Amino acid sequence: IESACGAYPTGLRDSKLLSAAARERLIDPLRGWVSDYAVGEASAREIDQLGLTSALRLAGRRALTTLSITPELIILDGSHDWLSIATESLFDASYPVAEVAPVRTRVKADLTCASVAAASVFAKVHRDQLVSEMARRVPGYDLENNKGYATATHRAALRLLGPSEFHRISWKLPSRVAD
Structure with missing residues (x-):
């Protein structure tokens, strides 16, 4: 989110504090507010093969590859940087982006940072849509x-x-x- 984005949309907060309908209503205003956004995915099979942290990294890096902008800073909710690769490992080749912008972690960032709250809304709406499709398929x-x-x-x-x-x-x- 760039400083030129202006005031964030009314009602924006951590997605867990919003009803499904409120999250859905925020999507269009959020699309108009952010410079760009992306949601990355990792399949159940990838989570089973890589482990949860590595699968989070894979999904996050997949999202970064689809952005039309290059972030100057990435803020992660929580205390753990699961996006950066601390050391070279066997699995490094699995990740689609070699380098990422500096990463900062912040506990409860979705409560105190509008860009993280926006990301939580985009991610939750996307996840709910995926689960609805899964419900139809299985x-x-x-x-x-x-x-x-x-x-x-x-x-x-x-x-x-x-x-x-x-x-x-x-x-x-x-x-x-x-x-």
Whole structure:
């Protein structure tokens, strides 16, 4: 977000504090406010293969490659810089961007920084759209209601149906009920 962006849209706050409808209503005003934005993804299979932190890095770097601008600074919500590569590793070749702008972490940045709150809204709306598509493709897991979170009905469906292509099998999932 550039200084020329002006005042942030009314109602902007951490996406977790907004209803789904409020997040959706903010998307167009946010698109008009930001210079550019991108949401990166990592599949369940990539998370299982790389681990959560490396998959976050992969998704973040994928997002950076689609931006029309080069950020001067990246602010991450939380205390851990999962975007930078601290040392060379076996997995470095997996990441689509060699260098990133300086990264700063800030605990609860989505509550105190408008650009991070905007990113949280873009990401949450995108995730909700993905989960809605997953619910259509793999019915039976109650994804339209649980949004992929480990509710009792979701865990029961996992026991009955086993994991779908969208479930991370590296996480401890309920055992499937014998046929």
